[in-house]
Amino acid sequence: MKLINDYSELIENEIAGISFPNEPKNLYDPLSYFLALGGKRMRPLLTILSGELFGEKKENLMPAAIAIELFHNFSLIHDDIMDAAPLRRGKATVHEKWNSNSAILSGDVLLVKAYQLLSHYDAHKLSALFLVFNKTAIEVCEGQQLDMDFENRMEVSEQEYLTMIQLKTAVLLACALQFGAIISNASEENRKNVYDFGLHLGLAFQIQDDILDLYGDPSKVGKQVGGDVICNKKTLLSIVARSRATDTERQELDFLLNEVNIEQKVLKTRSIYDNLNVKAFCEETMKKHHELAFSAFNKIKTPNSKENIKALCNFLFFRDF
Template identity: 50%
Template sequence: MHSIAALQTIIGEALTERNFPDNPNTLYEPIKYFLAIGGKRLRPVLTLLAAELFGATIKEGLPAALAIEMFHNFTLMHDDIMDEAPLRRGQETIHKKWDINTAILSGDATLIRAYQLLAECKPELLAELLKVFNKMAQEVCEGQQLDMDFEKLATVTEEEYLHMIRLKTSVLLGAALEIGAILGGADKQDRSNIYTFGVNIGIAFQLQDDILDVYGDPSKFGKQVGGDIIENKKTYLLINALQLAKGSDKQELIHWTEINEFDQQQKIDRVTAIYNDLGIEKLAHKKKMSFAEQAYQALEAMAVAREKKLSLIEFTETLLIREH
């Protein structure tokens, strides 16, 4: 089994080698630029880990892994437009560096490349791969729509939020793993187990992100700590704080979410203080670990020798203790 670092290198090199055409430059240059920004390539790493786990070679798994990475980047390109985000990983987003129409078309071309890559897999597996890939793609769109819908709602329940992040974030991790398992010839039960593992890790991953946004180290987090508080994002932390707060804490929390003009640092400090009073960080960590435990149970149930699962265990631990 390859290490996670080795797989990240393989994927990075493959993305460079499998270049896009030169013309029209206005369509393909933004894609090359976006891919060059980098990222951890966690999702395609999962595909290769699963493929190796069940006996496929890196060569057999690589086209599908790259398809997963292309799909992920397509969603980021379009999400940046919807979020009006000026930066992605510290660099200008495509719609800012070029324009919105270019970002839409470049995103579309990236999605098409994902399907082209998937088509390079074994023909006898393609129908099953497409079934898993297309279900995931549709659910990611549903999750993004729910996320946008939540911005207009006064209240969102914890259950609604967890459902949204399952669709928007987690099913992609689950599908990345299941696709690798299909390439390795896993049976239906192990495919189900590894998908469940990925989905639960994905939810834990997003909850860790929610926690880091408030409690992360600014020098390591990579973006402004407290950004979710400033934007009134309905994260696990805010949803539970609004549910648990009483009296003056409740009134102040509602006040900060309703006013349009405020000192950003003051808002971050005051809302964080309310979170601290309510024990919200501990609550979020507990919920995160409950999903991690479900993931470990699914991993344990897989009919594969434990030593072969060590890379996935390492991957999980890296996600859960990450600082950025």
């Protein structure tokens, strides 16, 4: 997709152009390092696509697009500490390469930098951007806390899990899209619909991620099949499986949590999931949110063509199984 490549390059250049002070080195070097690790830059793409949908110029959308990306990177740096993750995009995480203190503090600075980028907008737009951004930032923290809490619980309901991924992932995509609508002076109704579009897109995307982890084509997914099963991560699959399992199956699933042969662990877990029709059930939920996303999308009123952003969002978020 040439358009995506062109836009991604613009965003990448913008991020590469962010200059941090030279000192204190232990504060700013981690940020240059982390931002250069790359990523799909989905969120800034959404802000730009959404703003263009309402007739705004890319250059006016860029500061907010980058603010969202900086916020996302702040949350990744802090999440990596909390999850004790050694790697991010195949490279050492900030707390591994420097230390936790530098990761805490450089994350803090990145959050403030995100706010600072928003101050490019005139006072009126700033208030609206600020309102949705503050709400979203708090929700993302709540989502991360719920995710950590769930690790220590045996039983998590499907609804609790969906709330968690909504907070941790979906609201930021919704916020990124709404940023574009605010900057381009879109109507309240359009702002709401573009937000709902992002919210359900995010939910569908995260559920797809859960499904692909176990059922994806390894050559396409680009990571170890069953990674979530191996580290006993709660996903929609595991939660649905537990809720549908008989007592015997639940005992088997519990037993498999401690299985050391990881190949056997993945195979046997998947076999129980298959018996319970877990994949089809999760695909239904995913499809529901995909439909809700495009139902909100269809309500958006704009004189501009909606085909590009529609195709791009499907391309960005949904992969072949």
